[in-house]
Amino acid sequence: MQANPKDIVTLYHVDKVYPPNQQALRGIDFKVQTGEFVFIAGSSGAGKSTLLKLISAQERATRGQVIVGGRNLSSIARTQVASLRRSIGVIFQDYKLLETRTVIDNVAFALEVVGVAKRERYQQAYKMLAALGLKERVNSYPLMLSGGEQQRVSIARALVNRPKLILADEPTGNLDPDMASAVFNLLLEANRCGATIMVASHHLALIEALNKRTIVFDKGKLIGDFDRPRG
Amino acid sequence: MADDSDFHIPEPPPGIGQGFLEDLWRLDKPMPRMEGPTLLLHYLKRGFDTVASLPTSNIVTIITIAVSLFLFSGFLLIIRNVDKILTETGSALHVSAYIREDAPEEQVNAFVRELESSAWVRALHYVSKEEALQSFRADLGVHGGFLDGLEGQNPLPASIDLTLQPDELGIGNIEASVERLRRHPLIDDVVYGSEWVQEISSVVRVFRLFGYVTLAIVLGLVIFLIANTIRLVIFSRRDEISVMQLVGATSNFVRVPFIIGGIIQGLTGSLISMLFLAAAFWLLNYELAYSTLFGIALPHLVFLDILTVISIIVLGIVVGAAGSSFALRRFMDV
Ligand SMILES: Nc1ncnc2c1ncn2[C@@H]1O[C@H](COP(=O)(O)OP(=O)(O)O)[C@@H](O)[C@H]1O
Numbered sequence: 001m002q003a004n005p006k007d008i009v010t011l012y013h014v015d016k017v018y019p020p021n022q023q024a025l026r027g028i029d030f031k032v033q034t035g036e037f038v039f040i041a042g043s044s045g046a047g048k049s050t051l052l053k054l055i056s057a058q059e060r061a062t063r064g065q066v067i068v069g070g071r072n073l074s075s076i077a078r079t080q081v082a083s084l085r086r087s088i089g090v091i092f093q094d095y096k097l098l099e100t101r102t103v104i105d106n107v108a109f110a111l112e113v114v115g116v117a118k119r120e121r122y123q124q125a126y127k128m129l130a131a132l133g134l135k136e137r138v139n140s141y142p143l144m145l146s147g148g149e150q151q152r153v154s155i156a157r158a159l160v161n162r163p164k165l166i167l168a169d170e171p172t173g174n175l176d177p178d179m180a181s182a183v184f185n186l187l188l189e190a191n192r193c194g195a196t197i198m199v200a201s202h203h204l205a206l207i208e209a210l211n212k213r214t215i216v217f218d219k220g221k222l223i224g225d226f227d228r229p230r231g
Numbered sequence: 232m233a234d235d236s237d238f239h240i241p242e243p244p245p246g247i248g249q250g251f252l253e254d255l256w257r258l259d260k261p262m263p264r265m266e267g268p269t270l271l272l273h274y275l276k277r278g279f280d281t282v283a284s285l286p287t288s289n290i291v292t293i294i295t296i297a298v299s300l301f302l303f304s305g306f307l308l309i310i311r312n313v314d315k316i317l318t319e320t321g322s323a324l325h326v327s328a329y330i331r332e333d334a335p336e337e338q339v340n341a342f343v344r345e346l347e348s349s350a351w352v353r354a355l356h357y358v359s360k361e362e363a364l365q366s367f368r369a370d371l372g373v374h375g376g377f378l379d380g381l382e383g384q385n386p387l388p389a390s391i392d393l394t395l396q397p398d399e400l401g402i403g404n405i406e407a408s409v410e411r412l413r414r415h416p417l418i419d420d421v422v423y424g425s426e427w428v429q430e431i432s433s434v435v436r437v438f439r440l441f442g443y444v445t446l447a448i449v450l451g452l453v454i455f456l457i458a459n460t461i462r463l464v465i466f467s468r469r470d471e472i473s474v475m476q477l478v479g480a481t482s483n484f485v486r487v488p489f490i491i492g493g494i495i496q497g498l499t500g501s502l503i504s505m506l507f508l509a510a511a512f513w514l515l516n517y518e519l520a521y522s523t524l525f526g527i528a529l530p531h532l533v534f535l536d537i538l539t540v541i542s543i544i545v546l547g548i549v550v551g552a553a554g555s556s557f558a559l560r561r562f563m564d565v
């Protein structure tokens with residue numbers, strides 16, 4: 001199928017069945033345009049994480065097409081997966097920080113593995129951490145930080161490569177409300193800078209407060225797509 | 232945990248105003264990349280990290296590689312010196328091939344020319360029936376008159392006296408060449424060296440065969456061992472690997488450090504084996520220089536030639552790369 005260049009993410013008749021027969025997604029169709037901020041809502045087990053994994057090529061669709069940045073992920077080569085992921089920043093609920101590396105090493109790591117020169121990656125990592133209010137923490141180890149600080153480090157790691165698309169899976173799941181607002185502030189800011197954002201969350205009050213497009217899932221089906229719920 | 236009732240529109244974090252990302256986000260130029268020597272150096276550093284991250288199992292692997300290659304190269308060293316001693320004594324090198332009585336002359340001449348141009352023949356002398364008789368007569372000296380009764384009948388066969396080229400053959404192969412000569416249709420019989428040379432040369436052949444069989448087994452074991460160590464390293468770094476893959480590292484970027492880790496193990500092991508072999512060799516030669524056997528000075532031993540030493544080191548590198556590639560293919564999804 002032909003993708004509209006304005007759409008950064010297109011799903012067409014997508015099914016995902018985990019072996020042996022756990023159906024996680026069923027007949028999903030939707031598009032996300034470049035520059036949008038989209039919530040993926042739904043209760044636990046609805047298929048939100050699976051959806052984000054399909055978009056970041058961590059899983060493959062069982063049926064249907066997933067097209068991201070013009071690339072059809074069902075026919076993508078291994079080498080192309082790496083280049084796709086360089087344009088995607090992923091933020092995890094459990095942060096996935098490396099405990100044996102300092103905060104700045106964790107962030108610079110994302111630049112290192114895509115081959116950025118050493119001085120440049122530490123400068124960029126430092127600037128990003130400073131922008132996220134972690135200037136004092138650059139030489140700490142992740143386990144010395146609060147949950148909110150760890151989440152901000154993981155956001156810094158996702159942002160430092162200037163991704164076109166940011167996928168956040170329950171980014172505020174473990175955070176208190178103040179921390180959660182700080183995290184959303186960062187995502188909104190990245191969105192203002194031009195990044196497309198997709199946030200999976202089951203936190204309804206938060207979704208309502210931000211008043212953004214919300215795609216609702218239930219038991220693997222798309223049951224609603226509300227563009228700007230409050231006008 | 233956030234509670235549904237108390238959620239509010241986000242405020243910027245303390246000290247950070249709106250637009251704080253803007254300056255950062257727009258790069259005026261692309262970020263400089265590692266390339267050429269910088270990239271190589273980076274891979275090397277990461278390769279060392281993989282070895283350093285599990286020091287104990289890596290050291291055990293390196294020691295095992297060193298011991299295996301030491302034993303194997305020890306074999307080679309013994310073979311080389313036995314070869315040398317035997318060829319130096321000279322008796323191994325002289326072969327007389329007796330020509331059949333009925334062999335046509337032009338075929339014999341062609342065969343002599345063929346042997347002359349063979350690499351394994353150092354020198355060659357054709358002894359005709361007349362020459363043989365003359366030298367026999369000379370050997371008999373004053374009793375030479377005993378041959379006068381033959382009256383034109385010459386019972387001695389013509390022969391080809393060969394001096395072999397030891398470099399081309401190696402002592403273990405002399406017997407095989409002699410055997411080939413013996414089976415030639417123009418040749419009646421072949422006489423060479425003495426009994427003990429034959430015996431030693433066949434022992435050397437068995438020894439060499441045993442050495443290569445051992446090498447094959449040892450190499451298999453070493454590859455398995457390196458693969459297992461790299462597997463442990465991969466396992467201990469699985470979080471890091473999955474993060475690397477998620478932020479877009481190419482599979483080369485993930486793999487190369489592990490390959491280098493394997494090469495470091497193989498290289499270190501083979502270098503250590505060569506150092507120990509050299510040390511053992513030096514000590515042995517030192518001992519021999521001051522001892523005698525039944526009053527005879529013992530021969531001076533030679534070390535492996537440089538090509539063999541390089542080959543063993545290269546073997547270490549190849550085995551290291553093979554072991555880690557094997558582990559990567561088997562235990563890592565890249
Ligand atoms: N790796 C997996 N193997 C098998 N089943 C899975 C796997 N991951 C998720 N599932 C199942 O797929 C469904 C959707 O899961 P998930 O995408 O994690 O939902 P959500 O993120 O909305 O909670 C659930 O029923 C879950 O048990």
Ligand SMILES: [Mg+2]
Pocket residue numbers: 048049050169
């Ligand atoms: Mg989930």
